[in-house]
Amino acid sequence: KKGNYDHYMQKEIHEQPDSLTTTMRGRLIRGGGDKVKGVLLGGLKDHLKTIRRSRRILFIGCGTSYHAGLATRALVEELSGVPVTMELASDLLDRQGPIYREDTAFFVSQSGETADTLQALEYAKACGALCVGVTNTVGSAIARGTHCGVHINAGCEIGVASTKAYTSQIAAMTMMALALGEDTLSSRNRREAIIDDLFNLPNMVEEVLKLDSDMKVLAQELMDEQSLLVFGRGYNYATALEGALKVKEVALMHSEGILAGEMKHGPLALVDETLPIIVIATRDATCSKQQSVIQQLQARKGRLIVICSKGDANVMCPNGGCRVIEVPQLQDCLQPIINIVPFQLLAYHLTVLRGFNVDQPRNLAKSVTTS
Numbered sequence: 001k002k003g004n005y006d007h008y009m010q011k012e013i014h015e016q017p018d019s020l021t022t023t024m025r026g027r028l029i030r031g032g033g034d035k036v037k038g039v040l041l042g043g044l045k046d047h048l049k050t051i052r053r054s055r056r057i058l059f060i061g062c063g064t065s066y067h068a069g070l071a072t073r074a075l076v077e078e079l080s081g082v083p084v085t086m087e088l089a090s091d092l093l094d095r096q097g098p099i100y101r102e103d104t105a106f107f108v109s110q111s112g113e114t115a116d117t118l119q120a121l122e123y124a125k126a127c128g129a130l131c132v133g134v135t136n137t138v139g140s141a142i143a144r145g146t147h148c149g150v151h152i153n154a155g156c157e158i159g160v161a162s163t164k165a166y167t168s169q170i171a172a173m174t175m176m177a178l179a180l181g182e183d184t185l186s187s188r189n190r191r192e193a194i195i196d197d198l199f200n201l202p203n204m205v206e207e208v209l210k211l212d213s214d215m216k217v218l219a220q221e222l223m224d225e226q227s228l229l230v231f232g233r234g235y236n237y238a239t240a241l242e243g244a245l246k247v248k249e250v251a252l253m254h255s256e257g258i259l260a261g262e263m264k265h266g267p268l269a270l271v272d273e274t275l276p277i278i279v280i281a282t283r284d285a286t287c288s289k290q291q292s293v294i295q296q297l298q299a300r301k302g303r304l305i306v307i308c309s310k311g312d313a314n315v316m317c318p319n320g321g322c323r324v325i326e327v328p329q330l331q332d333c334l335q336p337i338i339n340i341v342p343f344q345l346l347a348y349h350l351t352v353l354r355g356f357n358v359d360q361p362r363n364l365a366k367s368v369t370t371s
């Protein structure tokens with residue numbers, strides 16, 4: 001039921017404080033007394049040793065689920081020490097990429113029924129890899145076909161555009177990274193800081209949802225545009241890809257997510273006074289690089305919309321001249337969950353204003369069961 005909302009997508013965006021709470025319920029241990037602060041993932045606990053000993057981890061998925069893997073890749077590498085390779089399921093199948101018995105392959109899928117991801121699972125199983133499912137659908141083909149896994153428990157997602165499943169996938173995979181790192185003493189402070197912020201996450205998402213009316217105003221300004229670019233890097237390269245996918249998928253506006261580090265290698269030629277460009281520049285190890293990206297875009301009179309951490313507007317845009325969206329700040333690895341929300345809201349309002357079908361975009365299906 002849509003309740004007080006006009007569309008499922010809108011409802012699912014606003015539901016995220018609750019869906020994230022459900023994803024984490026019973027899995028976070030606060031610590032204190034004789035309890036150690038940590039995470040408990042029942043479906044993985046017997047396999048953690050094997051995963052830590054893998055020669056390589058693969059994240060395999062399509063669309064938004066691939067982006068969720070990309071958003072958590074760096075943290076899994078940091079906490080487990082195991083290299084993570086990203087694979088779009090269709091591309092892995094097209095080239096029959098090598099997979100080994102010493103690999104662990106994670107299959108990320110909201111529906112658990114996506115044909116390409118399912119075929120990649122059969123392929124990886126035949127190669128002898130340990131196969132782990134990250135799905136939202138209990139009893140789905142991918143949940144059944146993998147050796148073990150994590151349910152993201154985001155609740156049923158009806159809108160074709162994935163919103164709450166994306167943020168829950170990131171939360172679940174962050175908990176997975178924490179579990180993989182739990183025997184490493186040197187990362188203990190880092191892990192505890194992330195866990196503290198996970199407890200805080202639903203409130204922070206509630207906070208960022210207050211940008212709804214600002215994003216509606218931005219959508220009104222952008223609704224007649226042909227095209228939109230999104231620059232991100234580090235943890236938020238995934239946000240750039242996912243934000244652009246949301247806009248193109250439902251608002252039917254051309255939109256492209258670009259790794260900011262690649263800007264000078266081609267995309268810079270597109271910059272002029274008219275093309276809207278969103279730059280994600282929240283506080284993390286890459287934000288000084290994003291500051292210089294902003295300067296270079298401003299030097300070319302780019303039409304900029306900057307997403308930065310609360311209080312950073314003057315630092316990121318010292319000369320004014322760009323529209324700034326301030327978001328709450330969490331640990332760097334959790335920031336993609338916060339940063340995607342303004343894009344979800346923007347895509348939603350653009351779609352309504354442009355008069356397109358929000359929940360059933362043309363030519364798309366919720367679950368892509370043919371390859």
Ligand code: M6R
Pocket residue numbers: 062063064065108109110111112113114117160161162163245249366367368
């Ligand atoms: O059910 P899955 O997560 O396997 O679906 C994968 C993609 O088809 C899906 O994420 C698609 O990209 C979404 N409609 C994007 O919003």
